[in-house]
Amino acid sequence: MSIPLITDWSAGDVAIDQLLALATRSLLVFDRDLSRLAFERPQRMAELVRLLRSGTQARAELIVQDAGPLQRTQPRLLALLSRESQRLSIIEAPAHLTGVAESLLIVDGRHALLRFHRDQPRARLLLDAPQDCARWLQRFAEIRGEGGTPLGATTLGL
Template sequence: MTSRLLTTWTEHDSAVQEILDLSAKSLLIFDEDLSPLKLENPARIAALNRLLSSRQQGSQLTIVVQKTEFVRQYSPQLMKLLRVYSPTLQIIDAPPQLEARNDSLLIADDKHALLRFHRDHARSRLITDDVHECKPYRKRFDEILGEGGDPISATTLGL
């Protein structure tokens, strides 16, 4: 059980990979647009693919974003995973009432978390192997999900 304060983008970047590597059954992400998480990085796509393709019953990846443009335009590998693994992978466009939220959450298996306090800054907290410390952040994520939002489709509709 550890908790560390991170202050640089390099530390944050390493922590994102650590959380992805630790996720065995579930991963919950809330972020403005996913750009600081660099999920298109091959090692990160591999970690997400491993999570989604695992045979564990109930494995789940849920992502809530406040702005979908980055995901739609610059995340082709993530959109490919959405096509292959839907409904195990959900990407949700957050409703307008969540626009004021400035934090970012990554929660793996309800016991590992990376919490960025403000989307414009690297300052964050990394929690590993501590269900008790992660519980309030899981509750916050559930509240975010409870606000609703529109699922992003992996297919483009239109003519």
């Protein structure tokens, strides 16, 4: 089986939309700040909402290296976090993970978009490949195991 290599941002955008449409149980994301994933786009937000409401076991877990841009520019995602906090979690990774360069988007443990370096469009798209995804699920679990700070939907202040 051939695994498609993505070499430009527009093909990566198509792959993201394709994967979100396939999601039925889980979405796992590790990314610098989610800006390239553009969850604020209406179609992507609708797919995320559809996933979270698709069943009692549906879940999305997003781990970011820098929560600042997300908190400033993604109000729809934060509002969804407020409404669906039992099924959606967003965690800011600890500082020692800022050097991790890859970006992962894993759907249902069967499909994935694996960007080799967060600043480059080169990526692999895995479709219906649970054995290939197993390695990346393990990588995501390692990143999650490092801890981090869960984000809330509101900013506390004085």
